[in-house]
Amino acid sequence: LIPIGVLLSVLMVGLVMWSLRRRLSPLGELEIAVRKREFIVHYQPIIELASGNCIGAEALVRWMRPDGSLVLPDLFVPLAEDSGLILAITDQVIDEVIKDLGVLLVNDRSVHVAVNLGADDIRTGRIIDVLQQALARSGVEAAQIWLEATERGFINVLPARLTLGNARALGHAVVIDDFGTGYSSLSHLQSLPLDALKIDKTFIDTIGTDSAISSVTPHIIGMARTLFLKIVAEGVETEEQAEYLRRQKVDYAQGWLYAMPMPAAAFIAFHRQNRSA
Ligand code: C2E
Ligand code: CA
Ligand code: CA
Ligand code: CA
Numbered sequence: 001l002i003p004i005g006v007l008l009s010v011l012m013v014g015l016v017m018w019s020l021r022r023r024l025s026p027l028g029e030l031e032i033a034v035r036k037r038e039f040i041v042h043y044q045p046i047i048e049l050a051s052g053n054c055i056g057a058e059a060l061v062r063w064m065r066p067d068g069s070l071v072l073p074d075l076f077v078p079l080a081e082d083s084g085l086i087l088a089i090t091d092q093v094i095d096e097v098i099k100d101l102g103v104l105l106v107n108d109r110s111v112h113v114a115v116n117l118g119a120d121d122i123r124t125g126r127i128i129d130v131l132q133q134a135l136a137r138s139g140v141e142a143a144q145i146w147l148e149a150t151e152r153g154f155i156n157v158l159p160a161r162l163t164l165g166n167a168r169a170l171g172h173a174v175v176i177d178d179f180g181t182g183y184s185s186l187s188h189l190q191s192l193p194l195d196a197l198k199i200d201k202t203f204i205d206t207i208g209t210d211s212a213i214s215s216v217t218p219h220i221i222g223m224a225r226t227l228f229l230k231i232v233a234e235g236v237e238t239e240e241q242a243e244y245l246r247r248q249k250v251d252y253a254q255g256w257l258y259a260m261p262m263p264a265a266a267f268i269a270f271h272r273q274n275r276s277a
Helices: 004-024 026-035 077-083 086-107 119-124 127-138 157-170 186-190 201-205 212-226 239-247 264-274
Strands: 039-048 054-064 112-116 145-150 173-179 196-199 230-233
Touching: 026 077, 026 086, 039 086, 039 112, 039 264, 054 086, 054 264, 077 086, 086 112, 086 119, 086 127, 086 264, 112 173, 119 127, 119 157, 127 145, 127 157, 145 157, 157 173, 186 212, 196 212, 201 212, 212 230
Parallel strands: 054 112, 112 145, 145 173, 173 196, 196 230
Antiparallel strands: 039 054
């Protein structure tokens, strides 16, 4: 028989360890960050290649720790996706976008912001209500908010078709993100409700090199053409890449060649300098 005192102290130690682990685990920390709304958004300008004008931005989330340091999304979005916290983070991103850029968006209807969706946002379809409320509150038009979904977001094909089809019916543009890194075939793409295709940086990196995958880029562009999709190139770093993309009549580009992701005030200034006359 175990004395009750020993049993109790073992229980106590276990309880303390459990709460410590919980407090210190990455997931516990992320839960607290969600509750404390520690997420901010940086904006990376999107450039129309033919004119060189800035026509909008991609919203990229950052976790601002209480000490003021910024954590990049690659370090917490995967955990947020696996744990379901991504739903609350997407809500905060949409709130921030409207707070940061609502005035600009209402004053200039040609500006748009691309928001990244998690697979759960698409699967549950909850995102539609969240967007509609944000738009009703702010007067921003649905057409000004583009939605980026990775191929992962399309794994559950039926809910994806429903959610993204609804989003398009409301006026949003739907962009398939990181295109080329997954398994989408032409026939699969054809069945999805899409407006644009974003060529992943991996392919942009190979422009002008003799890497084996450099020959894939023209095929991706051709595929987008066949489906009448707009084309966005991400991760454009060199003038040579931009020149190639312009020659291929790619519509839009983003990358360090033009600008890095930046806080809202800096983006508003950038847009003022680089918008169409
Ligand atoms: P992504 O959607 O492919 O976003 C592009 C990433 O490439 C961004 O990294 C951006 O800062 C970076 N980038 C842009 N131009 C260049 C360039 O010229 N060179 C290089 N080397 N990198 C460039 P970031 O901001 O760290 O975001 C990483 C990923 O995290 C994103 O990849 C996206 O998948 C995810 N993410 C970011 N924000 C959100 C969000 O609000 N929600 C969700 N669900 N995912 C997000
Ligand atoms: Ca994206
Ligand atoms: Ca991307
Ligand atoms: Ca990418």
